[in-house]
Amino acid sequence: MSNDLERAFASLSADADRAQLAPARAVRRRGDRQTLSRAVAGAAAVIVLVTGVTVGARMVLAGPDRDEPPPVPAASPTLTSPSPSPSPSPSAVAPARSTPSTTSKSSPPPETPETPEIPSSIPARAFLQASDAPGEGGTPERQGAGDHDLPEFCGNGYEQRGDLGIRATQLMYYRSADAPPDSTPKSAVFEDIMVFRGDGAEQFMDDLRAAVRDCPSPKNDKNVSRGPLGAGDESLLIERNHPAMTDEGVPAGDGSLHRVYFSAIRVGDAVAVVSDTGWESGSADRADTEHLAARAATRLENWRK
Structure with missing residues (x-):
């Protein structure tokens, strides 16, 4: 070392x-x-x-954006302006959702107007009045039971009905509008008003149409259906014609025809049959019959509806 x-x-x-x-x-x-x-x-x-x-x-x-809750102030300040209304909660805005019923309820049937009862009598206002005549109308006359028969069609008993409630008849004469006061009538008009039970009025119209159809040529007469008149609930115009006669009751021999007209108008449960028969050897006028049928329909509607 x-x-x-x-x-x-x-x-x-x-x-x-x-x-x-x-x-x-x-x-x-x-x-x-x-x-x-x-x-x-x-x-x-x-x-x-x-x-x-x-x-x-x-x-x-706490997350990066969450702040510490602010300190509670010692006293709440007095507000000088109203605070905005709080937004309604979704449950307050949205309507309550109803639970569908398990049992289906059928809606009540629509109301229908009640059919008037069978009257005890038929008032004068239900019939044609003098003012309804196509010319100068006379004073209507009420007929007794059995004083006038409905038109006959080969013995068909369409008018014999058990559902007929009441019937009344009236007779009215009228002259031409330009005829002198002392002249003879232009036509005699019978009006029969009938009120039926149930659907008897409709059945009456059906039976009348069938009776005319099944009886086209009785003896020297000829029955012709002229179709509906456009009045009431339903209507029918019937023409009956035969060779013309003179006032002495002999054939005219000129090929002319004598015509009478029947009109039937139904309004609800009531039917008016207007028979425009002319006067003696003079024929009834179709235009006059249609005028009378329209007026009869109005009178019947004002009474039964």
Whole structure:
């Protein structure tokens, strides 16, 4: 070895001889203090770590935009303007949704006008009046039962009905509009008004049409259906003709025809049959009959509806 290394070892040996070793109790106390210091330092580190984790978790759950709630003021300020009305909740705006019923309820049938009862009598206002005549009308005369028969068609009993409630007859004469006051009538007009039970009025019209159809040429007469008149609920115009006769009751011999007209008008449960018979050897006028039928329909409607 070199001289320097030998001197270093010699110095170290001298220092060791001069140093005094600490007693065993002191050495143990110093070791305990070092161990406690390390334990306290470890516990402090754990507390710091737990605190950091808790604060971090709160920040994550709160989100970056959520602020801390503001402090509650000591006293509420007085408002000088009304606050806006709060928006209604969706449940208040939206209508309540009804639960459909499991049982279907059928709507009540529409109301229909009641059919008038069978009257005890037929008033004068239900019949044709003098003002309804196509010319100068005379005063109507009420006929007794059995004084006038309905038109006959080959013995067909269309007029014999068990559903007939009431019947009345009237006779009215009228002259031409330009005829002198003392002239003979232009025509004699019988009007029969009948009120039926149930659907008897409709059945009467059906039977009348069938009777005319089934009786086209009785004896020297000829029955012709001229179709509806466009009056009331339904109507029918019938023409009956035969070779013309003179006032003495002999054939005219000129090929002319003598005509009478029957019109039947139904309004609800009532029927008016107007018989325009002419006068003696003079024929009835079809235009006059149609005029009378229209007026009879109006009178019947005003009474029964």
